[in-house]
Amino acid sequence: xxxxxxxxxxxxxxxGQEVTLRCxxxxxxxxxxxxxxxxxxxxxxxxxxxxxxxxxDSGMPEDxxxxxxxNASFSTLKIxxxxxxxxAVYFCASSNRGGGETQYxxxxxxxxxx
Amino acid sequence: xxxxxxxxxxxxxxxxxxxxxxxxxSNSAFQYFMWYRQYSRKGPELLMxxxxxxxxxxxxxxxxxxxxxxxISLFIRDSQPSDSATYLCATLSGNTGKLIFGQGTTLQxxx
Numbered sequence: 001x002x003x004x005x006x007x008x009x010x011x012x013x014x015x016g017q018e019v020t021l022r023c024x025x026x027x028x029x030x031x032x033x034x035x036x037x038x039x040x041x042x043x044x045x046x047x048x049x050x051x052x053x054x055x056x057d058s059g060m061p062e063d064x065x066x067x068x069x070x071n072a073s074f075s076t077l078k079i080x081x082x083x084x085x086x087x088a089v090y091f092c093a094s095s096n097r098g099g100g101e102t103q104y105x106x107x108x109x110x111x112x113x114x
Numbered sequence: 115x116x117x118x119x120x121x122x123x124x125x126x127x128x129x130x131x132x133x134x135x136x137x138x139x140s141n142s143a144f145q146y147f148m149w150y151r152q153y154s155r156k157g158p159e160l161l162m163x164x165x166x167x168x169x170x171x172x173x174x175x176x177x178x179x180x181x182x183x184x185x186i187s188l189f190i191r192d193s194q195p196s197d198s199a200t201y202l203c204a205t206l207s208g209n210t211g212k213l214i215f216g217q218g219t220t221l222q223x224x225x
Contacts, residue, residue, distance in 0.1 A: 004157075031211050042122075042217040043158070043202065056212060091157050097211050102148075105157030 004106035006092050012112045018080040021109045024073055025094030033103060034067055034077050035091040043091070049075065050097065082113045115140055120203055120216030129225050133190040137203035137216045140184065146206035147179050149188045152218065153199045161201070162188065193223045 005024040013019055025032045033048040047057040049069045057067070064083070069075040079086055089110050093103040120137045127133055135149075145166055150158035162177040164170045164186075170177045176189040186203055203216040 033213075043215040045212060045214075048212060050211065093157075095211060102160050102163065103213060105159065107157050108155075 004092055004094055004104055006090075006106035006109050008109060009107060010110045010112075012114065013082055014114050015083055016081045017113075018078065019082045019086075019111060019113075021077040021090050021092075021111070023075045023077070023092030023106060025075070025092070026096075026104055027073065029094035029096045029104075030072070031095045031097050031103075032069060032075050033093040033095075034075070035093065035105075037089045037091060037108070038087075046077070082111075084113045087111055087113050116216075117141060117214050118203060118205055118216040120219055122217045122219060124220040124222060126222045126224060127193055129193060129195060129223055131193050131223070133188075133193050133197070133221060133223075135188040135190075135201050135203075135219050135221070137186045138184055139186070139205055141205075142181070142184065143208070144205040147177070147186050148204045148206075148213070149175075149177055150202040150204060150215075151199045152202060158202055190221075193221075195223050195225050198222045 007022045031050050034046040035043050037043045046059045047067045048055055052069045067077045089108045091105050091108045093105045095103045118139045147164050149162040151161045152158040164177045164179050167179050167181045174191045178187040200218040200220045202218040204213045207214055
């Protein structure tokens with residue numbers, strides 16, 4: 001299995017631009033998680049989906065952030081407009097609820113907003 | 115107060131040392147505890163998984179949970195330079211599938 005796939009791996013953009021991060025979970029997994037990691041705040045859960053349905057988006061920092069999961073094999077996290085404080089590493093993870101709670105993380109997207 | 119607290123370190127030890135990494139948590143209802151390892155510029159990967167109190171051993175790694183004091187530990191015996199990474203403790207929130215992570219402790223094992 002290829003594991004969780006994220007794209008792009010690196011993104012540099014200017015303040016005010018729209019940023020779209022993409023994730024392909026492990027085939028057969030029914031839960032998907034978006035995290036943000038910074039030195040100051042550590043690893044924070046932004047939102048998670050179960051069977052493509054958003055379950056908990058309480059970690060989404062503000063309305064500029066949105067996430068979708070149109071099908072079981074694809075999810076996006078969008079930031080519009082982006083701000084310098086959004087600079088972080090964004091991870092996607094997937095798990096198979098009912099088959100253990102192990103979350104498998106992707107390699108992350110390093111976002112820098114100038 | 116954060117639900118899971120972890121000293122970010124950094125922690126530097128010589129090769130062969132025994133390493134002790136620790137976390138505390140606030141909610142006595144937490145039952146499942148994990149340790150993730152994260153190498154530089156990589157995603158976290160599950161290292162150990164324990165349920166309730168007690169010890170679990172896997173090679174050079176031992177995970178320990180003390181529910182009476184809400185304390186979880188990871189011990190690494192005969193530490194190696196390849197163990198240099200950030201170690202994150204985590205607990206499962208109820209039956210939601212949602213993990214709550216500690217800040218992570220950065221470990222460096224010097225040859």
